[in-house]
Amino acid sequence: MRPLLNKFTNAPVYYHIICGKYHEYTTRLHAKYGQVVRIGPNQVSLANPSELRRILATHEFRKGKNYEQGLMMAPSTFSCMDPNLNKLRRRQLGPAYSLSALKAIEDMVIENGALSLIRAWDKRIEQERMGGGGSAQALVNYFYGFHGVAIDVIGVLGFGKSFNMVRDGHTTIVDAIRKHLVLVIVSARLPMMGWWRWSCPGLHAARNYVISIANDAIAQRRHKRSEEKGKPARADILQKILDAHDPETGEAIHGPSLTVEVLLMLMAGTDTTSNTLSFTLMHLLNHPSMLRRVQQDVRDAFPDTTTPIRYEEAKGRLPYLTAVILESMRLHPAVNGYLPRVAPEGGAMLMGKYGIPAGTIVTVSIGACHRNPAVWDCPPVFNPERFMGPQASTRAKDVLVFSAGVRVCLGRNLAWIELYTTLANVLRRYNFETPAGAPYGPHRRADSGENAGQPEPIPGTSFVTYGPTSPLANCQVRITRAH
Numbered sequence: 428m429r430p431l432l433n434k435f436t437n438a439p440v441y442y443h444i445i446c447g448k449y450h451e452y453t454t455r456l457h458a459k460y461g462q463v464v465r466i467g468p469n470q471v472s473l474a475n476p477s478e479l480r481r482i483l484a485t486h487e488f489r490k491g492k493n494y495e496q497g498l499m500m501a502p503s504t505f506s507c508m509d510p511n512l513n514k515l516r517r518r519q520l521g522p523a524y525s526l527s528a529l530k531a532i533e534d535m536v537i538e539n540g541a542l543s544l545i546r547a548w549d550k551r552i553e554q555e556r557m558g559g560g561g562s563a564q565a566l567v568n569y570f571y572g573f574h575g576v577a578i579d580v581i582g583v584l585g586f587g588k589s590f591n592m593v594r595d596g597h598t599t600i601v602d603a604i605r606k607h608l609v610l611v612i613v614s615a616r617l618p619m620m621g622w623w624r625w626s627c628p629g630l631h632a633a634r635n636y637v638i639s640i641a642n643d644a645i646a647q648r649r650h651k652r653s654e655e656k657g658k659p660a661r662a663d664i665l666q667k668i669l670d671a672h673d674p675e676t677g678e679a680i681h682g683p684s685l686t687v688e689v690l691l692m693l694m695a696g697t698d699t700t701s702n703t704l705s706f707t708l709m710h711l712l713n714h715p716s717m718l719r720r721v722q723q724d725v726r727d728a729f730p731d732t733t734t735p736i737r738y739e740e741a742k743g744r745l746p747y748l749t750a751v752i753l754e755s756m757r758l759h760p761a762v763n764g765y766l767p768r769v770a771p772e773g774g775a776m777l778m779g780k781y782g783i784p785a786g787t788i789v790t791v792s793i794g795a796c797h798r799n800p801a802v803w804d805c806p807p808v809f810n811p812e813r814f815m816g817p818q819a820s821t822r823a824k825d826v827l828v829f830s831a832g833v834r835v836c837l838g839r840n841l842a843w844i845e846l847y848t849t850l851a852n853v854l855r856r857y858n859f860e861t862p863a864g865a866p867y868g869p870h871r872r873a874d875s876g877e878n879a880g881q882p883e884p885i886p887g888t889s890f891v892t893y894g895p896t897s898p899l900a901n902c903q904v905r906i907t908r909a910h
């Protein structure tokens with residue numbers, strides 16, 4: 428459990444958190460020192476998937492106090508440290524995020540996600556054709572396209588209306604979310620920097636703005652419901668959160684707790700999904716033969732281009748697409764930051780040999796787990812074949828992108844619906860090509876480091892969610908219509 432320096436100071440880990448490089452730091456330490464490493468006087472990072480699943484299976488190791496230091500108005504399902512409150516919220520909200528409830532509103536996801544993006548990209552191609560000498564192609568930024576999909580889907584399911592980011596391209600809400608997250612993360616990860624946040628009025632304005640969006644959505648929906656007495660309620664997540672109650676006691680969610688649960692959809696359910704979509708397309712662009720294969724599969728399985736591809740069908744008929752998404756999630760998990768858990772009273776034993784005292788912080792290092800050479804052959808290589816064939820489901824269990832156990836991601840069903848429907852429909856509709864002169868792509872092979880000989884992935888930064896560092900420059904793609 429080395430390195431020695433970390434026995435005396437948290438400085439290295441905090442430095443890497445601030446730089447957005449926690450994931451690279453821990454992956455490096457694990458490669459050198461093994462599956463359990465010390466990252467601070469009272470902190471260890473763990474990179475073994477089965478051991479992590481054991482720790483995450485129960486509430487014995489609680490979330491660390493950093494989660495509640497980032498608090499805004501009240502603890503949410505995500506931030507609360509109290510197991511009883513988390514259990515209550517999951518009982519109340521479980522129905523809203525169940526697969527059956529989400530499948531009933533899948534049309535809204537497809538309409539405001541994949542189809543909206545296709546309309547916007549078709550329009551771009553048409554504009555190019557009309558204005559640029561008849562060429563039926565366009566240069567688009569897939570990061571902003573996918574970000575728009577995730578924001579608009581959450582808008583329509585969680586706030587009563589789309590934010591129209593895909594259609595209008597405006598980023599007001601995205602900017603506000605980002606600033607709000609900076610505030611949350613600085614408060615949560617670096618509480619000693621508390622003074623700093625008060626000197627940034629722009630961040631507080633952003634926080635107030637996102638809170639007002641949630642409160643407005645709640646007020647508008649209540650008003651609408653009061654006017655449409657007797658009519659069936661809209662079956663979206665917002666309505667289900669408003670109607671949520673504990674099946675055991677009937678307890679509902681009120682006041683600031685209601686606001687934070689609505690807001691949580693924007694915070695937890697946008698960047699995560701859109702960064703997963705972006706990194707998946709990035710890997711496919713870097714590996715043109717895999718891109719061709721996945722597109723052939725989609726086009727063969729769904730030849731009727733007048734009908735959108737739905738979640739269940741895509742999942743059932745496109746095993747290679749599933750493998751590509753899992754492999755992308757393995758190498759680029761959308762949550763790749765510092766996720767602390769606290770060792771229970773009496774201490775604990777890690778990996779059967781490392782005794783840790785009560786109160787020791789054990790961090791869930793998803794990225795390091797996914798690159799653990801004891802678990803994965805040639806970890807840095809993008810190889811979807813790992814998830815094909817009879818071993819596929821066993822291998823998929825070691826992908827901890829949604830965490831695991833009692834605090835596993837509540838929105839993972841929605842994420843999967845968005846991932847399948849967006850990728851399948853868009854990959855069927857367009858041919859993609861890395862533009863000439865692009866900084867990254869199949870032409871750019873790493874000549875050293877862990878990716879030596881492989882196409883170099885675009886750089887990423889992790890502030891809990893993990894995304895491309897410079898999407899404006901690095902996520903351009905040339906598209907042409909395939910039908």
Ligand code: HEM
Nearest residue numbers: 504505692695696699700761762829830834836837838842
């Ligand atoms: C690909 C997309 C997504 C990924 C990779 C992801 C990943 C995660 C991870 C790793 C956690 C655990 C974090 C921790 O332990 O601190 C988590 C928790 C959570 N996620 Fe997601 N998430 C995704 C999409 C979503 C969506 C779409 C929603 C909702 C709209 C959502 C809502 C939540 C909530 C409420 C929690 C807290 C659960 C609890 O603590 O009981 N997530 N997610």
